[in-house]
Amino acid sequence: MSRRQARGAPAGRSEPAATVEGLLSAREIVIACGPGGVGKTTTAAATAVMAALHHGGKVLVLTVDPAKRLANALGLEGIGNSERRVPASAFRGAGVKPRGELWAAMLDTKESWDDLIRRHAPDTRTRDEILANPLYQNISGRFVQSHDYIAMERLFEIHSEGDYDLIVVDTPPTRNALDFLDAPQRMADFFSSRLLRWLIVPYRSKLVNVATRPFYQVADRILGTQFLADISEFFILFQSMYDGFVQRAESVGRLLSDRRTTFMVVSTLEAVPLREAEFFARELTGRSLHLGAVVLNKVLPDFLRDPAAAAVAGALQERRAELAGALSAAARGPLGDPVQVERVLVEVAESFLNFRVVALREAEERAHLGSAPEVLATVPFFDHDIYDLAGLVRLGEQIWE
Amino acid sequence: MTVDLVDRRLVFVTGKGGTGKTIVASALALFAAGRGKRVLVCEVDGKGDVAGFFEAGPTGFAERELAPGVFVMTMDTEASLREYLKLQLKVPVVGRIGPVAKAFDFVATAAPGVREILTVGKLCYEVRERHYDLVVVDAPASGHVVGQLAAPQAINELVRVGLIRSQTDWMLEILSDPDQTALVAVCTPEEMPVNETLELAARVRDETTVSLAAVVVNRVLPELFSQREEAVFEELRTPAAVGVLDGGVGGDVTPVLEAARLAVTMRRSRAVHLARLREGIDPTVPLLYLPFMFTRSLGLRAARLLAQALGEELGY
Numbered sequence: 237m238s239r240r241q242a243r244g245a246p247a248g249r250s251e252p253a254a255t256v257e258g259l260l261s262a263r264e265i266v267i268a269c270g271p272g273g274v275g276k277t278t279t280a281a282a283t284a285v286m287a288a289l290h291h292g293g294k295v296l297v298l299t300v301d302p303a304k305r306l307a308n309a310l311g312l313e314g315i316g317n318s319e320r321r322v323p324a325s326a327f328r329g330a331g332v333k334p335r336g337e338l339w340a341a342m343l344d345t346k347e348s349w350d351d352l353i354r355r356h357a358p359d360t361r362t363r364d365e366i367l368a369n370p371l372y373q374n375i376s377g378r379f380v381q382s383h384d385y386i387a388m389e390r391l392f393e394i395h396s397e398g399d400y401d402l403i404v405v406d407t408p409p410t411r412n413a414l415d416f417l418d419a420p421q422r423m424a425d426f427f428s429s430r431l432l433r434w435l436i437v438p439y440r441s442k443l444v445n446v447a448t449r450p451f452y453q454v455a456d457r458i459l460g461t462q463f464l465a466d467i468s469e470f471f472i473l474f475q476s477m478y479d480g481f482v483q484r485a486e487s488v489g490r491l492l493s494d495r496r497t498t499f500m501v502v503s504t505l506e507a508v509p510l511r512e513a514e515f516f517a518r519e520l521t522g523r524s525l526h527l528g529a530v531v532l533n534k535v536l537p538d539f540l541r542d543p544a545a546a547a548v549a550g551a552l553q554e555r556r557a558e559l560a561g562a563l564s565a566a567a568r569g570p571l572g573d574p575v576q577v578e579r580v581l582v583e584v585a586e587s588f589l590n591f592r593v594v595a596l597r598e599a600e601e602r603a604h605l606g607s608a609p610e611v612l613a614t615v616p617f618f619d620h621d622i623y624d625l626a627g628l629v630r631l632g633e634q635i636w637e
Numbered sequence: 638m639t640v641d642l643v644d645r646r647l648v649f650v651t652g653k654g655g656t657g658k659t660i661v662a663s664a665l666a667l668f669a670a671g672r673g674k675r676v677l678v679c680e681v682d683g684k685g686d687v688a689g690f691f692e693a694g695p696t697g698f699a700e701r702e703l704a705p706g707v708f709v710m711t712m713d714t715e716a717s718l719r720e721y722l723k724l725q726l727k728v729p730v731v732g733r734i735g736p737v738a739k740a741f742d743f744v745a746t747a748a749p750g751v752r753e754i755l756t757v758g759k760l761c762y763e764v765r766e767r768h769y770d771l772v773v774v775d776a777p778a779s780g781h782v783v784g785q786l787a788a789p790q791a792i793n794e795l796v797r798v799g800l801i802r803s804q805t806d807w808m809l810e811i812l813s814d815p816d817q818t819a820l821v822a823v824c825t826p827e828e829m830p831v832n833e834t835l836e837l838a839a840r841v842r843d844e845t846t847v848s849l850a851a852v853v854v855n856r857v858l859p860e861l862f863s864q865r866e867e868a869v870f871e872e873l874r875t876p877a878a879v880g881v882l883d884g885g886v887g888g889d890v891t892p893v894l895e896a897a898r899l900a901v902t903m904r905r906s907r908a909v910h911l912a913r914l915r916e917g918i919d920p921t922v923p924l925l926y927l928p929f930m931f932t933r934s935l936g937l938r939a940a941r942l943l944a945q946a947l948g949e950e951l952g953y
Binding site: 271272273274303304305504506507508509512537539540542544545547548549551552555558559562563566567569570571573576577579580581583584585587588590591592593594596597617619620621623 | 653654655656659684686689778827828829830832859861862865866868869870871872873877878881882885886887888889890892893894895896897899900902903906931932933934935
């Protein structure tokens, strides 16, 4: 398991940013993104742990939906939106002593939305009406894209308070990895849309002009008048917060392209997630956002691809009878039964050849990687789940240098 | 199970990202087609992965037959709206759809459920019109599918009059009928996928009218050894045995043994999560186990192998 070669950072090369350590030393925000199910949350947490261990200062990991055991390890169980310091005892338990402080927070979408409304509402009446509006509750509670927006909004909020030296953000699982990048702009577009005014007009004045009439006729027939009225009421309320909202969304967008921010694309070497990660990496570059690192998780060990080992596996199968005979002659106990030994030898060899096929498939995927991040890090397949600080440190060490 | 999975009319396949829900949906379609059914696979995420497993070029809203009996389409809510308007409202469609669709898109952004209803509506429409024996949906990942399945109900409550209201009634009828509609959750024996599957099962029960028909456990690693064989294996890893083996094959056997050890520990740590899954899922919901695919690529060949395995798990 530990026979890893750090191919991402060849020995002898020493540009300052060719390691995650170097990359992070000059950044304030790291956004971990990528397809679902590749270990994004764990990677983000491990990165934050390493930064707290080695760089010092105050490091925050802002996570979305950590596994229960990981949340426990970070002391996040049931704390909602507030930030918590990971206790020193947890580090002692893992046998390490951090130079800095590690803080952790979870993202509570509903709570964050409510905060946002409270901040932007012009008066208490509007605020209460919005908070009680059924459409608002739908948007804030269920609307999938609102998670994307709110994650970036929270990041902006925390960053502008200036309490942390480094913030590592774990992005929510999205249908499309790009959704959260577009979210601030989409939110701004949404509230400044001409259509919004269209929708509101008939409920402000009875005048519906010739241009908009066909739209209302169709919309009315599809949605029903009452529903349209509900929507309009919601937008009229929201209009009072329009300026604050659009401005905010724009600031959030600016923060993402700031040079203090870098992106870390996480993937495995499986074809489907890797294709998505590659697309994402290309998009980041295309938008002039900083592609700092690509982290490849759960990579099978290199020895699986060794042709000499494959030849040995073949020989184990071929000469199983001969080998079992030699073994049982030399030993008693479990090796005493040559038939069983033969069977085990066949299983062992087959298993090797099976995993070899997967390892070769993954190596081929890797060879076709098109993106060029500053750092390409590889994390081996760990045979146990990572759910505590010791595990995070183990993972973190693989990406750090 | 009331009606066999492949004998239902509408099957939603969902799962956490990375668990292989798309290949499982493809395998289910291949298996059903192999039993003589006319199958429509609808990809809702629109990433084009279904076509990938059939080793075909990208698909669109109009279905294409990618394997005998298997038709594949990609959901497009605007196209769905267009079709709906044409069929239901007799609205002159060409030319007018632009602004209407734009407005609709806008309203849909604000009012969740509107976009979902177009997706679910199209699927239910295909079922009602009996164009296919079976519609398999490569549905959004677990968290999002609930919103989709609950959309007709939500709209039904939100919209009191109008065409949509009357439309949701028949949709609900199809979705709520366990003889017609089923949800299949795809999971891998790992911590997060199992957590998410358990959560999904609870939410589907509480928030939708659709029934969870099965949990597919994907990428199950083979059991290498019996208990006695494992004792043999442990013995093989001792220096004395390794010496004998090295000499016998004329090479280093350590990596080969190490790979087997990795396979054993991987399977073992996964067994814990499997047990948790079995314990947390309603005992009447079957778990269907699909093997890890040790194939060179994950295309049509792997999908067919999985289809076979799925058929065996379903008792055929």
